[in-house]
Amino acid sequence: MSRISVRGFAVASATAVTTVGAVVGVAAGNQPGLDGSNTQATAADATIADLPAGQQAQVQTASLTQQADDQSTQADVAALKSAQESARKAAAQTAQEKKDAADEAKAKADAEARKKKLEVSRSATRDASDFVAKGSYTIAETQAMARQMIPGEQFQCFSNIVSHESGWNYQAVNASSGAYGLVQALPGSKMSSAGADWQTNPATQIKWGLNYMNSRYGSPCGAWSFWQQNSWY
Known part of the structure; x- marks a missing residue:
């Protein structure tokens, strides 16, 4: 049976780490009350297979929850970037349409002005x-x-x-x-x-x-x- 290291799950839950450390300490023959550094060192080398089924579930759940949170965050960032790009393109298109309309209106006004000027000149x-x-x-x-x-x-x-x-x-x-x-x-x-x-x-x-x-x-x-x-x- 392959052994999955607790360290590979990044031990996302602080509670899970403490619990793993305590269980591994007992399994190794350490007495309760030893300093936390020994407990954490031992926990770092432990594997999920060394833990009771309940503790394994807690560690796995914490890791999966963290992964889900990371994926959700990445999806939110991607969605925000997409929305920002869409808004930028829409704003650029609107600005271009306004410019084209203004240029067309100016061209018509200039043409009308030239026409009136010519008519006035001819009448004079x-x-x-x-x-x-x-x-x-x-x-x-x-x-x-x-x-x-x-x-x-x-x-x-x-x-x-x-x-x-x-x-x-x-x-x-x-x-x-x-x-x-x-x-x-x-x-x-x-x-x-x-x-x-x-x-x-x-x-x-x-x-x-x-x-x-x-x-x-x-x-x-x-x-x-x-x-x-x-x-x-």
């Missing part, structure tokens, strides 16, 4: 009919009209296109295609939708060109971006 510009017709116009006069008709932040883009297309000559004609005017409309008669004087009035050509860029590309800057990639618009 002059129409072709606001200018008195003349027999001829210089480049400087034509550019001055364009500055008054085109929103400020869009003028440079419009100017870039006109500079490449016609050099600001409102009577420019493309010999090969027949494109006409500041923005080189093809055919030039398209510009009649902006005014019957499209051949002689740069303001009418500017009006038509601005409407074309806005409807096809969203703005003169949109048209200029396309032109840079394709050399036409």
Whole structure:
């Protein structure tokens, strides 16, 4: 029969240790009343098989109880860690969702602000009919009209296109295609939708060109971006 050492059970119960020591002391021939150190030393070398059945049960119960307590503590710690990790992930997800919602709201607000700004800018510009017709116009006069008709932040883009297309000559004609005017409309008669004087009035050509860029590309800057990639618009 194998012998299980009491020391292997860690003698979790102080009462069990005292009882084991006392029983082993008697079994070894020691008389009651000896000092506790001898009793404890003898108990350390004892085995459960040396104890009466009742004492064995006490030692085993104490050891099993301690093991159960340790396992329960470990389970509690694991559960707490799991709960903390779940809470951390939930908090991180909530924070990300709030950030995404805030970013989306800001983007919408910015877009709305730009739209209103553009509308205000366009409403503040002059129409072709606001200018008195003349027999001829210089480049400087034509550019001055364009500055008054085109929103400020869009003028440079419009100017870039006109500079490449016609050099600001409102009577420019493309010999090969027949494109006409500041923005080189093809055919030039398209510009009649902006005014019957499209051949002689740069303001009418500017009006038509601005409407074309806005409807096809969203703005003169949109048209200029396309032109840079394709050399036409």
